[in-house]
Amino acid sequence: MSVELDSVDLRILDLLQRDASLSIAEVAERVGLSSSPAWRRIERLKRIGVITKQVTLLDYEKLGLGFEVFASVKLQLPTRDNLEKFEVAVAGWPEVVECATVTGAVDYMLRVVARDMHAYDDFLRDKMLALGLVSDVQSRIVMRVPKRTTAAPLDIMPESES
Known part of the structure; x- marks a missing residue:
């Protein structure tokens, strides 16, 4: 079951899945919001289960x-x-x-x-x-890893009907 996400939500998710250490202010600035609305969106994404964890990736x-x-x-x-x-x-x-x-x-x-x-x-x-x-x-x-990512491919998601 997918959830309704707009383009701002997707930009926030893209930023956070690439660098979860970004501050709310940095995320807000990059997506064109002030801090409070950006924080509310991130909290909503956590509450509905789209954001499940924020972790640090280590070099094995x-x-x-x-x-x-x-x-x-x-x-x-x-x-x-x-x-x-x-x-x-x-x-x-x-x-x-x-x-x-x-x-x-x-x-x-x-x-x-x-x-x-x-x-x-x-x-x-x-x-x-x-x-x-x-x-x-x-x-x-495994001999070599030419690609490894934890990022969801947000650019292939179906368009939301608005």
């Missing part, structure tokens, strides 16, 4: 977490109970920075970061496979 490489893997995970038996158990476990694994249920031959796609291949192997053995729920994991080691 500089933190010594340069080993990244996309793991395709198939459960032995993808029952509702097993899916829920797996998802609860994933939520507690800091190595998993993204998890999605997918269609096709596997049940989940995980993005996993670790120090190195040995740390990833430990994660597989000591956490994922130790659950006793997984029948297969196909690991794809």
Whole structure:
């Protein structure tokens, strides 16, 4: 379900998703509003759930977490109970920075970061496979990341009917 957003809302969202450290005054100036209306719009966007979080993105490489893997995970038996158990476990694994249920031959796609291949192997053995729920994991080691963004593609949204 999409929400009604006007061009000012979209400009605010574009600014904030690219740099959440901007002050209300800076956002207001860039979108042509005074601070109070800009603040009210941002608060509305939070209240209706369009803005869900404001975070700081870190450089994994500089933190010594340069080993990244996309793991395709198939459960032995993808029952509702097993899916829920797996998802609860994933939520507690800091190595998993993204998890999605997918269609096709596997049940989940995980993005996993670790120090190195040995740390990833430990994660597989000591956490994922130790659950006793997984029948297969196909690991794809990331060699290079030509594009990574957290920004929603606001310019491809359908036009609002006004």
